[in-house]
Amino acid sequence: MSDVARLAGVHKGTASRALNPDTAGQVNGATAQRVQAAARRLGYVPNAAARSLRTHRSHTVGVLIPDLTNPLFPPIVRGIEDVLAEAGYTALIANTDNDEERERDRFEALRGRQVDGFVLATARREHALLERALADGARVVLVNRSTDRRLFPSVVADDAGGVADAMAHLVGLGHRRIAHLAGPASVSTGAIRASAFRRCVKTRGLSAVDCRVLSCPGYNEVAGRRAMADLLDGEAPPTAVLCGNDLIALGALRALRERGIACPGAVSVVGFNDMPFVDEVQPALTTVRVPHHDLGARAARLLLDQLDGRPAAKLSRLPVELVVRGSTSVPGGTPLGRRR
Amino acid sequence: MSDVARLAGVHKGTASRALNPDTAGQVNGATAQRVQAAARRLGYVPNAAARSLRTHRSHTVGVLIPDLTNPLFPPIVRGIEDVLAEAGYTALIANTDNDEERERDRFEALRGRQVDGFVLATARREHALLERALADGARVVLVNRSTDRRLFPSVVADDAGGVADAMAHLVGLGHRRIAHLAGPASVSTGAIRASAFRRCVKTRGLSAVDCRVLSCPGYNEVAGRRAMADLLDGEAPPTAVLCGNDLIALGALRALRERGIACPGAVSVVGFNDMPFVDEVQPALTTVRVPHHDLGARAARLLLDQLDGRPAAKLSRLPVELVVRGSTSVPGGTPLGRRR
DNA sequence: TTGAAAGCGCTAACAA
C-alpha cells in the first residue's frame, strides 16, 4: 500500500481510506480516483491478514458439516457461500464426520483462524460444544438441525409439516399400516420427524401397534436397509414406510429389492429431503422436498445480520413440499403408472 | 500470548518458541512444559492473522471448483481437505460456475486472503488466468483436468485408459456402431476422452462414419439428453453410446426413456466417473470409476510438497476401473440379468 | 537457553 500511496502522491493513511468503501467518503473524490487508479496499475491486493490483525474481523466464517460427500450438504454449503461471497466473506469448511472430538478440534482450529462466526449443520439436541460457544460469546447460526435449548438462531425445514403431508398422502392412498424408519433421536430432525409421525398416527386414529417407529442409528443406506429388513422379517409388515431421510429410503428400497418385494406394489416408500438424483432411482422416490440452498442462504444471512449488529431472527422454519413420484401407490395394488 | 508468557514467567519470545513445534527444541525442556501448561490453562489460541502477517504463510489454500453441487466434486474436495487438515492447513473453497470472470474474481479474492497456494479443478486447456498465475509465481496444482501446456503439476485420471476399457467392453459385447457423447472440447477430459475414442475406433477397425462423436456444450444432463435425441433422430442410430461423463449418460438415459427405447435392450450406455448413486438409477449405469477422493488427496499432497520446497511430480495419472452394471448388454439383445 | 526489540501491512484516533 505504501507503493500505491507513493504513486498517487498521498500518505498511506489516505490511500487506505480511499481504498476502503466504508471510508472512501472521507476522501476528496479526485484523490480517491487517483489512489484507486494507482492501486489498479500496481495490481494491489490488500493483505487480509494485516487488516484482520488490526480490525479483529477476518471476513471469514467457519462452516461445520458432518460430511461434504453426503449429497444433502453441498446445496446448503453453496447457499451459504453464495450469500457470503456477495458480502465479501469466505467460508472455511470443515467436516466432522459426526465425531464429537473431531468437531471440537476443527472448531478450535477455526477459532484460531479468527473466523467472525460459524454456521453449524452438525447440531445435536444436546450439544456441549455449543453451550460453551454461547458462554464464550461466539457468533453462531444453526442450519438444518437445531438444539433442544434455543442457544442460537437456527434455520430449519418444517419437519413436522413434511411428515404431516407425507402421512396425508399415504393415508389418502388407503394405507393403514405405516412404519417410520426414524433418523437418530439425538438430532432434532430425527426426533421431530418421529414425534410428528406419532402425532399423526394418533390424530388420524391409526393403530399405534400397526404403525411402528424404528430408530436408525444413522442417516444412511446401511441403517435403512437393516431397519427395513427387520420390519419385513417381523410380523405383519407395513404396507408403507415413511423414512427419516432419502438415504434411509434408498436403503429401504434396497432391502425390498433384495427380497423381491415390489415397490410400490407391495410396499410404498417415502423419503425426506429430495436430495439430488432421487428422481432417477427406480422407482423414483416420493419424498419431501427441503429447500437446502435456501436453508444455507438464510443461515448465512442471519449470521451476517448478527455480525453487523442487526438483530437476527431466533428461528426460521422454511416450508417444505411433498413430491409424489413412483415409490408410493395404493396398498396391495399394482404400481400406478406414475413412475418416471 | 503475553498472558501465557507472564503466567509461565518467561518472555513472550520464549513462549512463542516453546509453543511452536518447529522451534520448541531451542527451549529448555522444563521451560517449554511450563509454557505449554500455561497456554492450556488459559485456553490460548494462537492468532493466525498475526502469525500470517509475520511469516507470510497463512496455512490456507484456495480451492477452485466449478460447482460444489455437481456430485463429482465433493469427493475431490474431501480428499483435499483430509490431507490439508492433517497438515494443519485449511481450504478456502470457491465456486466458479464455469464463468471465467467469476473465476478471476474469486482467484484474486483468495490471493488477498494470502492463501499459500491453489488447487484448481477448473482448468481449461487454454487458460489465461493460469498463464498469469505462473508468471506471478503462484503455487498451483491442477486436479482432474489439466492444461495443454504443462503449466503446473496436475493429478488426473487415466482418461484414455478408461475409454479404452469401455470400448473393449462394448466391442466385446458385439457392438460395432458406437457413438461418443463427448464433453466440452475446451477441457482436457473432454478432449482426451474424445481423441482416445477416435483412436480406439481406428485401432479396432470400426467405421468412423458409424462411430460418430457429438460434442456436448457442457457436462450435464440437459446436454446429454439433447445429444442423445439428435443421435436417435438421425439415420442409423448407434447400438451403444460412450458418454463423456455420468451426467451426460443420465441425460442420454432420459432421452431413451422418453422415446420408449430400451436400455440396454436397444441401446447400451456407458458413463464416466462412477459418481455417487449411479448404481441406483435404472438401469444401473455401467461406467468408468475414477478415484476422486484420491485425486484430491494427491493434489493436496503435491501442493504441500511444493509449499515445503520438496520437488513435486509434474503429472500423476491415476488408474481407473470399468464398472459393469445394467446399462450395457449385447446389441439388439434383451437385457442381461446384470442389473441390480 | 533466554531476553530485547523490530517489524510484518494495515486501520483509526488524533492532529493539523
Place this chain on the structure above:
DNA sequence: TTGTTAGCGCTTTCAA
C-alpha cells in the same frame, strides 16, 4: 480533507 502515529499479535534476528 489529509498527514501522523501507534499498535493489532506474532516471529525472529541479534545480543547476552
